[in-house]
Amino acid sequence: MRVFGIDCxxxxxxxxxxxVSETTRGQRxxxxxxxAVKLSKKDRTPLRLAQVYSELTALLQHWQPEVVxxxxxxxxxxxxxxxxxxxxxxxxxxxxxxxxLPVAEYAPLSIKSAVVGYGLAAKEQVQFxxxxxxxxEEAPKPADAADALAIAICHIHHAQTEANLRR
Amino acid sequence: MRVFGIDCxxxxxxxxxxxVSETTRGQRxxxxxxxAVKLSKKDRTPLRLAQVYSELTALLQHWQPEVVxxxxxxxxxxxxxxxxxxxxxxxxxxxxxxxxLPVAEYAPLSIKSAVVGYGLAAKEQVQFxxxxxxxxEEAPKPADAADALAIAICHIHHAQTEANLRR
Numbered sequence: 001m002r003v004f005g006i007d008c009x010x011x012x013x014x015x016x017x018x019x020v021s022e023t024t025r026g027q028r029x030x031x032x033x034x035x036a037v038k039l040s041k042k043d044r045t046p047l048r049l050a051q052v053y054s055e056l057t058a059l060l061q062h063w064q065p066e067v068v069x070x071x072x073x074x075x076x077x078x079x080x081x082x083x084x085x086x087x088x089x090x091x092x093x094x095x096x097x098x099x100x101l102p103v104a105e106y107a108p109l110s111i112k113s114a115v116v117g118y119g120l121a122a123k124e125q126v127q128f129x130x131x132x133x134x135x136x137e138e139a140p141k142p143a144d145a146a147d148a149l150a151i152a153i154c155h156i157h158h159a160q161t162e163a164n165l166r167r
Numbered sequence: 168m169r170v171f172g173i174d175c176x177x178x179x180x181x182x183x184x185x186x187v188s189e190t191t192r193g194q195r196x197x198x199x200x201x202x203a204v205k206l207s208k209k210d211r212t213p214l215r216l217a218q219v220y221s222e223l224t225a226l227l228q229h230w231q232p233e234v235v236x237x238x239x240x241x242x243x244x245x246x247x248x249x250x251x252x253x254x255x256x257x258x259x260x261x262x263x264x265x266x267x268l269p270v271a272e273y274a275p276l277s278i279k280s281a282v283v284g285y286g287l288a289a290k291e292q293v294q295f296x297x298x299x300x301x302x303x304e305e306a307p308k309p310a311d312a313a314d315a316l317a318i319a320i321c322h323i324h325h326a327q328t329e330a331n332l333r334r
Contacts, residue, residue: 046264049257079249086253090216094258097213
């Protein structure tokens with residue numbers, strides 16, 4: 001199974017692709033790629049959204065994942081920033097839908113639990129564990145890319161648990 | 168000038184197309200069409216967003232406006248509804264950008280002022296004046312369609328004022 005994780009943001013939208021393969025010693029996570037779409041503050045919103053959409057679409061077409069995983073959003077921030085984040089999130093989900101891919105959403109708590117084993121883990125702990133789980137020398141930069149990988153890993157853990165329950 | 172107004176909503180996204188033509192007695196507003204994309208609550212969010220995007224894109228390609236006008240959003244509502252609205256709004260702006268169209272944003276106060284002459288006008292007053300300005304027997308239904316026409320009319324008024332100032 002190949003999973004495309006997306007961490008939406010109004011400045012950087014991170015993405016990361018993780019594949020899980022079966023080995024004699026169980027499942028193994030393979031890192032495929034990670035990065036972030038950087039949005040220029042100079043561009044007007046419609047152009048920024050068009051950039052996120054076209055870059056994500058190109059990546060989805062290139063990497064051909066089976067599913068897109070995205071963070072559910074809860075709100076400490078205000079409504080204005082929620083609207084701006086929603087605009088990016090809408091476009092990211094559209095890119096997945098227009099590529100015919102299902103979208104799975106995970107709460108931040110689930111993502112941190114899946115990666116660190118502790119729902120209230122600090123950002124640095126998530127990045128450290130992402131690098132460790134994917135056998136990378138260091139966590140991909142920017143942090144949004146590592147977060148996107150964490151979301152993809154979370155989906156793999158959930159899918160695995162569900163599969164085990166169905167056995 | 169032909170203007171495509173969009174009134175984003177998480178259930179109904181209204182649209183309306185208005186053209187302004189020059190006559191011997193000044194400018195005349197012509198109603199071209201109005202309606203709303205109705206989103207099924209049963210569908211998951213990515214599918215809903217894909218529906219808004221594809222319907223708006225088809226309408227933009229059919230009506231070939233020169234500009235898309237959209238409401239700026241201010242917030243009485245909470246962050247959760249702002250995020251949901253943002254998702255629809257992002258997809259609507261993307262449809263405009265991917266059709267190569269500029270997007271103009273107007274505050275609710277400006278829209279009501281342009282149509283009713285009073286920024287704090289009630290919804291019903293806006294609908295009544297939209298019908299009157301466009302010489303329709305009654306305001307288009309649902310209300311979101313009439314609101315989208317109001318946004319388009321607001322853009323025409325602003326463009327006209329700017330043109331007058333430039334003379």
